[in-house]
Amino acid sequence: MYFPKEVEIIEVGPRDGLQNEPIAIPTEKKKELISRLAKAGFSRMETTSFVHPKWVPQMADSEEIAHFCKELGINYIALTPNLKALERAISAEVPQMAVFVGASSEFNKKNINKTTSESLDECEPMFAKAKKEGMFIRAYISMAFSCPFQGSVSFEEVKEVCDRFIKLGADEIDVGDTNGQANPQLVYERFSRLRDLYPDTTFVGHFHDTRKMALANVVASMQAGISKFDSSVGGLGGCPYSPGATGNVSTEELLDMVSSMGCQTGVDFNELIKISPFAKSLSTR
Incomplete structure (x- = not known):
């Protein structure tokens, strides 16, 4: 089996x-959570979203x-779902922006009332503006494997989104x-x-642990x-737009697994496990 020498979490x-x-x-x-995570050694974090507070009050x-x-002084990512959010x-001088487009048109329609194609069209002026600003x-x-509304998502649907993202100049594609x-x-x-078709593209794996397969899916990705x-x-x-979906793969479980396999991450596991109880205390679910 192949395991990379270095893994970015x-x-x-x-x-x-x-x-x-x-x-x-x-x-x-x-702020306390972000500060403690930075001290634990994370080189990048996704810290906020410029979505309208009406839709996601937590990000107000x-x-x-x-x-x-x-x-x-940390490198961070902010979600910018539309042009106004990007502006x-x-x-705010955000260094890294992020956008979501579902490979499933059914998901896009439920989420933002647009088809996948319409969502990609909306990305074009956003990417151009972000590039101009050096972001x-x-x-x-999103929904790169299956969708709660559509069911299975085909590779062709994923490829359609990937093609367009690459043509528009994405620096990395998160699947x-x-x-x-x-x-x-x-x-x-x-x-x-995807790697065979786009050997020069940087891909990231993003797994939720609904069926307790997230860590196994990380290993498969490797x-x-x-x-x-x-x-x-x-x-x-x-x-919030995927009924029944549970949380992301746990950082401490992911770090424990990859570290035990000899992968370097730059993150201090002993510090991370001290942060986890505090992070969980912020959740009411």
Whole structure:
């Protein structure tokens, strides 16, 4: 079996892990979480979203969080779902932006009332503006394996989104098992085909642990040449538009596994496990 010498773990707990919490989490608590994660050694984190507070109230403090991250001097990612959100992120001097497009049109329609093709069209001016501003562009392919509304998602549907993202200039493409229904065989086959078709593209694995297969799917991804993975401290999270989907793969479980296999991450496991109880205390679910 193949295991990379180095693995990048991108901590998404402050954004993806907390976005769906029904009770407002104090901004100071979010700052404490981000600060402690930074001290544990994470080189990149997804910390906030510039989505309209009407839709995700938990992210209403995005500007303040962005300014705090800048003061900390960390490299961070902010979700910018539309052009107005991107403009806010640019004003806050966010270094890395992220967009989501579902490979399943049914998911896109339920989520933002647009087809996959319409969503990709909307990305074109956003990517151009982000490039002009010198921002790093992370492009998520949501529901890249299956969808709660559509069922199975074909490779051709994933390829359509990937093709367009690459043509628009994405710096990395994050392939998401958003509802946590993928299995290692499917994950290996899908990433292998993507790597064969796009050898110069950086791919990231994003797994939810609905069926307790997230770690197995990470290992399957590694066999296909993937060495970057999203995770959430305490396993927090869950997609608000995917019924039944549970949290992201736990950062501490992921770090424990890859470290025991000899992969270097730059993250201090002993510090991380001290943070996990605090992160879980922010969740009411």
